[in-house]
Amino acid sequence: MSTIIRDNNAKLIGMILMNHDLLKNDTFRADYLKKPYDQMYKVIKASYEQYHYVDIELIDTIGDAESLLVDEMMLEIKDTSINAYHALQAVLIDEWKKEQIINNADWLKIGRLTVDGFNKVMTMINAVKTPDLKTLTSNDINAFMRREDTAIRFTNFDKLNKCKINAHDFVVIAGGTGQGKTALALNLTLDLLENYPVLYINIELSEDTVIKRMMASYTNTTMDDIDNRRRMPSFKIDQMLQINPFIDAHEMYLVTGSQTVDSIQHLVSHMNQDKHFIVVIDHIGRISTNKDRYQAMTEISIAIRNLALDYNCTVLGLCQINRDGQKSEEPSNAMLRDSGEIEQSARKVMFIWQKDKGDNLGLYMWFTKNDSTALSQIRILYDKETQRIREVAD
Numbered sequence: 055m056s057t058i059i060r061d062n063n064a065k066l067i068g069m070i071l072m073n074h075d076l077l078k079n080d081t082f083r084a085d086y087l088k089k090p091y092d093q094m095y096k097v098i099k100a101s102y103e104q105y106h107y108v109d110i111e112l113i114d115t116i117g118d119a120e121s122l123l124v125d126e127m128m129l130e131i132k133d134t135s136i137n138a139y140h141a142l143q144a145v146l147i148d149e150w151k152k153e154q155i156i157n158n159a160d161w162l163k164i165g166r167l168t169v170d171g172f173n174k175v176m177t178m179i180n181a182v183k184t185p186d187l188k189t190l191t192s193n194d195i196n197a198f199m200r201r202e203d204t205a206i207r208f209t210n211f212d213k214l215n216k217c218k219i220n221a222h223d224f225v226v227i228a229g230g231t232g233q234g235k236t237a238l239a240l241n242l243t244l245d246l247l248e249n250y251p252v253l254y255i256n257i258e259l260s261e262d263t264v265i266k267r268m269m270a271s272y273t274n275t276t277m278d279d280i281d282n283r284r285r286m287p288s289f290k291i292d293q294m295l296q297i298n299p300f301i302d303a304h305e306m307y308l309v310t311g312s313q314t315v316d317s318i319q320h321l322v323s324h325m326n327q328d329k330h331f332i333v334v335i336d337h338i339g340r341i342s343t344n345k346d347r348y349q350a351m352t353e354i355s356i357a358i359r360n361l362a363l364d365y366n367c368t369v370l371g372l373c374q375i376n377r378d379g380q381k382s383e384e385p386s387n388a389m390l391r392d393s394g395e396i397e398q399s400a401r402k403v404m405f406i407w408q409k410d411k412g413d414n415l416g417l418y419m420w421f422t423k424n425d426s427t428a429l430s431q432i433r434i435l436y437d438k439e440t441q442r443i444r445e446v447a448d
Contacts, residue, residue, distance in 0.1 A: 059149060061127065063091040064120065066142055068127040070098055071110055073134035077102040082143050086150040090120055144184035154179050177316065205426075206332070206368055209248045213445050214419065217402075218426035221330055224362045224399060226338075228373045228390055229406040234436045234443065235372045238406050238419070239334050240268050241443040242370065243306070251305035251331040255318060257340035258372075261310040271441040272297045278439070314342045315357045327366045337372035338396075351396060359399040371400075383409075387422050401425050406434075 066087070070076050077099055084092040084099075098108045158175045161167040167175070204221040208214050219225055229235040236258065243252050256264050270277050273296045279286055280294060309321060318335065325331050335341075338358065343350035362369045373396060375389040382389065385405035387397040397403065403423040409416040419432040433446040 059088065060123070062142060062146055062149075063088050064123040064127045065131065066139075066146060067091055067094050067098070068124045068131055069134050069139055069142065070095075071108060071124070072128060072131060073139075074102055074106075074108045076134070076136065076139045077108075086143075086146050094120070094124075147182060147184045151179050151182065174316065177319065206246070207249050208242070208245050210245050211242070211445055213430070213432045216427065217421060217424060217430050217432075219368065219402060220426060221368055222362045223401040224359045224369045224371065225402045225404065226371050226373050226390065226396060226400040227404050227406065228375055228385070230375050233408065234406050234417075234438075235374075236264075236336055237267065237271070237436060237438075237441045238443050239336055239370060239372055240264070240441065241271055243332070243334055244268065244272055244300075246332050247300075247304040247306055251307070251325065251329060252334065253307045253309070253321060253325055253331060253367075254334045254336070255313060255321065256308060256310045256336050257313050258336045259310075261308065264308060264310070267441045269294055269297050270439075271443075272300065274440050274442065276439045277441065312340070312342050315354055319357070319361060322361055322365050322367060325365070325367070329366070331367050333361065333367050333369045335369065335371045337374060339374050355396045355399040375405075385420050385422055397423065406436075 080099070082095075084095045087095055101108050154175070158167060158172055162169070162172045205215070206219045206221060206223075227235055227239060229238075239254075243254055246252055254264070266277065266280050269275065270280055273293050275290070275294050279290060283291060283294060286294075307325075313321075318341070322333055335358070338354060339351075341350075341354050343354065345353070358369055358371055361367065373390055375385075385407045387403055389405075390396045390403070400423065402421060402425065405418075405420045405422060407418050407420040409418060417434050417436050419430075419434055421430045424430065434443050435446050436443050
């Protein structure tokens with residue numbers, strides 16, 4: 055261990071001993087410290103969590119020489135603010151990352167680690183964030199005032215624009231089987247392509263089915279005509295192919311097949327981050343996992359929320375409702391299958407919901423959670439033959 059690294063380890067412990075409240079809401083991990091400072095950190099954090107103060111004598115039992123170094127560093131520390139504490143944590147985390155990368159690269163060279171294993175380790179290392187705490191100033195307020203509204207802009211969904219789906223939101227689109235979740239997602243995708251690149255992750259249908267539904271909606275062609283295209287007159291074929299110039303002029307990525315949280319993160323990380331983009335996951339209940347469904351959906355929901363925060367994207371995730379929900383007269387967040395964390399992680403929850411069964415005019419985009427505006431109900435018309443969904447005037 056170099057002298058600088060050793061001193062920084064001791065300095066972190068010293069800062070905590072001088073200002074116990076630095077441990078309040080602290081997410082730093084003992085793993086980022088060298089021995090025996092990692093044990094010191096664990097002991098004093100456990101003491102703080104139990105008693106809300108730190109017994110300095112606790113560290114004397116761990117290492118005499120190291121305790122003396124901590125005492126020396128405490129004489130040199132001038133700033134024990136949260137900003138200084140986080141700055142030192144950032145240095146220690148960067149050093150830990152560097153060491154992890156070098157060690158795993160060595161294991162890759164000698165065959166103790168596969169390429170896939172190395173990539174997974176790198177994903178884990180990159181997911182570790184250094185603390186970033188800055189003082190809010192009037193310059194930040196002025197910069198905010200100069201920025202444009204961060205709400206996602208729809209071209210043909212005026213009422214949906216008023217519901218303020220914001221950049222970096224995780225939005226759940228929920229509904230029962232056959233109620234039109236995928237149709238709504240594809241209609242929103244075609245609309246959003248006017249302003250954003252879209253990554254459509256299709257875990258539910260075949261690629262041909264997705265293309266057919268998009269073609270029907272965009273060109274106002276029936277699904278039946280597309281299925282029988284070999285027998286259609288040329289003008290019908292020309293109508294179907296009107297989607298081609300639109301697709302070529304815009305940036306859409308269609309990925310079909312089973313996915314895990316890691317594979318979805320891999321796809322998102324390879325998108326161009328310079329421009330805000332949309333991620334559609336159809337649907338989140340199909341994401342592969344080897345854990346029980348409730349625990350899996352908890353981890354999946356948190357991971358998707360983190361995607362929206364960590365990358366330059368907004369995520370629309372489709373979700374099936376449970377069986378009891380399909381009997382209810384009004385939607386509620388409790389209807390989300392394996393709900394729990396889904397409701398907590400999503401910034402907005404929108405159901406495609408039929409108020410009057412059998413009445414196509416009684417169909418709504420119905421928000422049961424919206425952190426931007428009051429909850430809204432937007433009447434829509436869903437033409438299953440053409441897969442088109444449009445807002446209806448009140």
